[in-house]
Amino acid sequence: MVLKLYGSYLSTCTRRVGVVLHEKKIPFEFHNIDLAKGEHKSSDFIAKQPFGQVPYIDDDGFILFESRAITRYLEDKYSNQGTKLIPADRQKRALFEQAASIEQANFDSYAAPLVFEVVFKARRGLQTDPAKVKEYTEKLADKLKAYDQILAKQKYLAGDEVTLADLFHLPYGSMLPAAGVNLLQELPNVSRWFNDITSRPAWGAVKDGVKSTA
Incomplete structure (x- = not known):
């Protein structure tokens, strides 16, 4: 199942995750959350991200938020793919x-x-x-x-x-x-x-x- 990224396409933290997805060559589906309409404060969104902030990922049912945590997870899971972004030594x-x-x-x-x-x-x-x-x-x-x-x-x-x-x-x-x-x-x-x-x-x-x- 393809990884899903939920965020606002121009948000700083969403782009922080996006650049790492590209560095690691990880295919992903992007789901834009309209911040102006308050979609990040909806009950469905809060159920996944209780702080009502973007972004979060859904990796085959595994939900993770906070951009720096997400990027560390991506590097760990795809360590042999794309750019190596955390040294092994x-x-x-x-x-x-x-x-x-x-x-x-x-x-x-x-x-x-x-x-x-x-x-x-x-x-x-x-x-x-x-x-x-x-x-x-x-x-x-x-x-x-x-x-x-x-x-x-x-x-x-x-x-x-x-x-x-x-x-x-x-x-x-x-x-x-x-x-x-x-x-x-x-x-x-x-x-x-x-x-x-x-x-x-x-x-x-x-x-x-x-x-x-x-």
Whole structure:
């Protein structure tokens, strides 16, 4: 039975799963959830995802939500297919987990609320808080200085091979320019790294919206 992805085709977390499905060459059916109509708050959706958030997958009856958990599951199940995105070696895997923690604590914690303040609030007709924009921008800029040090020594965040930790940055990183922030192009090693991962065909397949491949 083909894997099913339930999400909003342009949502950040849905595209985070989508890019990994393409990297792993996993055929999938995409079921778009209309957030504007509140379909993610319907009783049927809540029965599968109790927080009412996208995305979740249905893998032959196995339901899993949270984008980072989903991508780890996909890598584990399809480890011998497509791009290897979590190293098998113990120490390299530990460095991957370190990089994954860096993304969530030092990037997503600032990039996501920054994009929300400028982009998502505007789409909902809400007022942007300039003080918050300034705060998140300054904090993210400071964190990216550490990124630049790491990436001066290696090609990707966990070493010289791309991993899930790098791909996790794509959805919100790609939206920073729409928020008026070009931080990912201001430091040489960060710029080289981000241009590398955004040029991957798997990201090209989902950056403008997730679509079924099966």
